[in-house]
Amino acid sequence: MTKLIEEETIVGSTYRITELIKAMEKRAWADRSSEWFTKDMFKKIGIEHPDKPVIVRRALAIDEILKAMTNKNLFKGNNPHYQIRDGELIVGVITLGSLGLGKSFPIYLTPSELDITSVSTKSEMGLFGHDSVNYDVMLALGLDGIIADCNKELSATEHKINHYDNLLNYCSKVESDDTFLKEIHQLKSNGKATATIESLKEIFEEHDENKGNRTKAYDSNLKDLFEILETHIHTNFNDISKARKSKQEKTSLPHLKQIREIIAENTNILHNRRDFYNSVKISCQAVIDYAGQFSKLAKEMSLVEKDPIRKAELIEISGICSKVPAKPASTFYEALQSIYFFHLALHSSMSQLSLGRLDQVLQPYYKKEEHEKQQELFECFLIKCAERLILDSNTFIKQDHVDFGSNLLTIPVALDQWSESNEFLQNIIIGGQTRDGKNAVNDCTYLILKAFQKTKLYTPTLNARIYKEQMDGSKESNKYLNAIAECLYETKNGMPVIGNDEVLVPAMHKFSGIPLEEARDYVIDGCWEPLLNGSCDWTFRMFNMLTALECALNGGATLSSNPILLRGQKLTYETPLPAVDTSIDFEEFKNIFKKHIKFFTDNSALSIHMLYLVDQAVNPDPLYSALLKGCMKTGRDKTWGGADYKLAGIIPAAVPDTVNTLTAIKKWVYDKKEFELADVLDAFRSSYISSNKVQQEKFNRIKLKFQTDSPKFGNNDKESVDMMQWLLNTFYDCVKTSQALAQEVFLYPPKKGDEERIKSLRALAGYAGKSLKEEFGDNFMIHITAGMGTFELFDIFGGGNAASADRNKAGDPIARNFAPMVGTTKFSIGHLLSSFKTLGLNRFAGGVITDLCLEERDLEKNGPEIIKSVIQNFMLNEGNMMTITISDKKLLGLIYDLCEKNRNGDPEAKKELKKYEHVSVRVGGFQMPYVTLPPAMQKSYIDRPMPPVG
Amino acid sequence: MKILKYFDISWFSSVDGPGTRVVLYLLGCNLRCPWCHSPHSWESSSPLLYFESRCTKCGECVDICPNGVHEVSNGVHLVNHSQCNHCGACIEICPSSDINKWNTSALGFAGKDIEVSELYQLLKPQLDLLKHIGGLTVSGGDPLVQSKALAELLKICTADGIHTTVETSATLNKKHIEELLPYVNHWLIGLRPSRTDKVEDWKQLLSNIQLLAAHNPNQITIRTPIIPGYTDTQIGYDMIIEVMRANGIKSIEILPYNPYSENYYKAMGLKYPLEGIQLPSNEELIGIKGVFTSAGINAKIIA
Ligand code: SF4
């Protein structure tokens, strides 16, 4: 890190790349607030088209922003988005914005919808991301191909709508059930080709052949209709009254009213399908138009370009932009430009999605003999993804575009906006295995690794999957592991993140019910969430395990020191107080704790199901749905049950903190009986501080014993590993039980006779809709995955907790992700990693990530070799996911001082700081340039001591 | 299984033998080199260590000590080390001390007795991690002092495929070396002729080197600390070269003296013997290295 800065900074594999990165960094240090769109630059879609369905309005908004991005007149005639920069080979400009700074986007909600967001707290500004695109379909079909599919589906849908309209029309004219049935019967037997008969016939035929692109719900509704009609057409009409009396009493005879309802409902589904395909068309066309504008721009520029080499490049760019993404890509260059256009469109239109398994997607376009050119192109591509960078944190406040509705979820999650100001939720995944279990490493895997190693960019996040064949010691496997280790060593910035296929694939398949092929195709997205490759829609819930423990210790209340709350903030069930009731032994206490954990997993699993429907009313995503597996086939948006899979993670934070506090309590209160639980709770509550001398001494002893003489997770000792096992088993059980409850209440149609009970349970939750399977068909399912970690929220989570075994003060941060608290590990990395071996982390498809931080000076001699050994050891110990960053405390200290000076407005310091913009650290969920972090967090990185964990 | 006494473990060393290694420091040494950087390893059980900077002068230790070792008055804490009989009572009561963590405590014993199999379990996770890129180095003190128990440990390591290195001054009877020989992959032999040497030690050392070299000279690396005024003489270098040549040993590591050992002498209530000594400069070290390389020896400076 130091060396790099001292020498002339040379990054990237060619001079062009060095120049592009320099130019990008120069922009990043400037005040970029004038580059943001303001809402008044856009048409008011929600006001202009109040009658259009929300999905169409969203598509129009996508079109609107892409048009604005290529509108020469905006930004006083110097639109920063409509430019091709010197030397660029991949073109297009993503709008500014990030998880922390928000986005600027046309308002597409109607005024009354906006009013409703005051209760849903989720508006059109909701920036979700956390899904991963599989670009192979787009590269193969081109967006024209997808639009053609839409057209086909649209005409079929229109056709059906006509039939239904006819039928409905007919039904509404008939007066009674009997005449209706009689007439149907007669029409059928006469074979009279009236429009109604035609409609019926066609629908019948389709039903018979069981063909067409219908969802299950659509199928089952049709089936009902036809069974009803068929029964009566084929039954001797005169027998109907008889039949009514005998068997039909149970199943009830068709009534005109029912038939009308079914027809209306199916018509409704068809209308939604029509809206969906129309929206996909609009959005895809918007991307094609956008590319066309860049083709035009490149052409214009080529006409005045003097340098013949650049001129030729611009002409080539113009040609490529006029071809992709509309048409299928036929070269590596076209494939990259095509992907970038779509990625850019998603990221400029509120959908911050990932790039997926690019080595798999790009390999068919890769040519060995053009390796160097392709290497350079890929680095150009990375720079385009990274160029939203804002490095001067003094300008963050001015660029805060987050509003109350920018929630990830329907439940507000407080975010650490500052730390997330350069988090764009873009990931690339390489390596691992293919869908059929073969080694997936290919030429592009190495090309991508090298590009990261050379450019040292910290976004997108690179993730490398490793599976058993890459661990078998063969030449191939060593080549791959060496390349990963070298990249980690050279960049120092945690790229790539490691995903263990041997743990994550079974977690997805065996423990979360995902088919094996899909599981093998997993990707990593967002911060580090394992998802499926272009075939799933993901959501998550988090809770704080330490809070659950406080509730267990304190009868459902936190250990707050605020006297007006009496016992504490009440969060969960009231349970017996173990500090008062001495008959409660430790085993019994664990049972109590389990109840509180279940409270939080219930809350998570239930709300995941109950609130599934909210998104479709506010954040439909026709552009992503164009490529998301399942949507085009079913004619349903991803927010409307369209995706093949729905995944939802339940992720508790503070799991290592909880284990350490539990083991300390077990040892000193229950086993050795050295302290009273009440005293321990008082110590926690009051941050180990008392004005009473005797009590203070007691607190000191508790603190000493808890901090220095208690088992701590990560040291591979039996007590803490056993406790961790118990906690993970318990948590996992709770997730499964909660999932079953959520499914019973919201997913499945109620069993016969159970309707009233389920209805009232739903009412209790404030839910009046149908069960999700009735709504979306029999195949609908939300796969709940369990994970553990904090992401970047370790400060925010800890803010709500009293002191604990490892934390001196109330409000102190909790341990990061699944790594033990800094300073609690006595031994080495080997001990931490071997603590994982028996935990069964292969049950946790929601991801369990451990962040290791190695000290640069320890790696001076055998850096890559040591890193490779750490990775192998992690794999053998069945770890789940891991990051390895390399830091140099001295250097961080120096940068911190410069940042302090810059915060006080010292221009010299700012100049000096620019040397250090490459230095980045892992912030729980992503890499951040160290210079951009909040001061307190910056400090915490300087203090991270060896042994090198946390 | 036998008991080993150790006083420290370092988990990630790149300077103590081939590759990246765990280093186990054993108690007990037959020599008393004035430049020793771990005087607390000399005896087979650790002396009481007192680190002034971690002591709050609270006085708790004063009354608890049956032998009146501690005296605290006016913020000054005097420790009468010679009276201590290692009962541990003062460590137990001291609020700034943890019996298990002497290197972060005000009072402590640097040593720990541990059964060999238990010790192996403690080391194993990191040994597994370093298995293919290093291994275990046993240092001290002088590991030969506990050769019987150590042989047990090294035997387990060898059976698990873990590379082993022993660092010793090889001045004890050859039977200690013979005990270890089957389980040691590499030897780091301290060879630093100095005016303080005893003749019998030197003789023993030479015959031990012969014994090891007869076994395999490539498994030996000579280590020479450069202590100004003690080991930095041309005569000394010539002697080393001669011994290496005679035994076919090809590599030497040159170690500048460690200026951070004063702390331990103070903690034991001893006078620091190298008070005021100058660190050898980089140029001097390079010059010394040159002496060896021009004699055809692979020389490396370990900083
Ligand atoms: S050594 Fe410990 S007990 Fe004795 S005075 Fe110092 S802090 Fe107090």
Ligand code: SF4
């Ligand atoms: S170890 Fe025992 S004898 Fe020695 S100083 Fe402490 S209390 Fe006194």
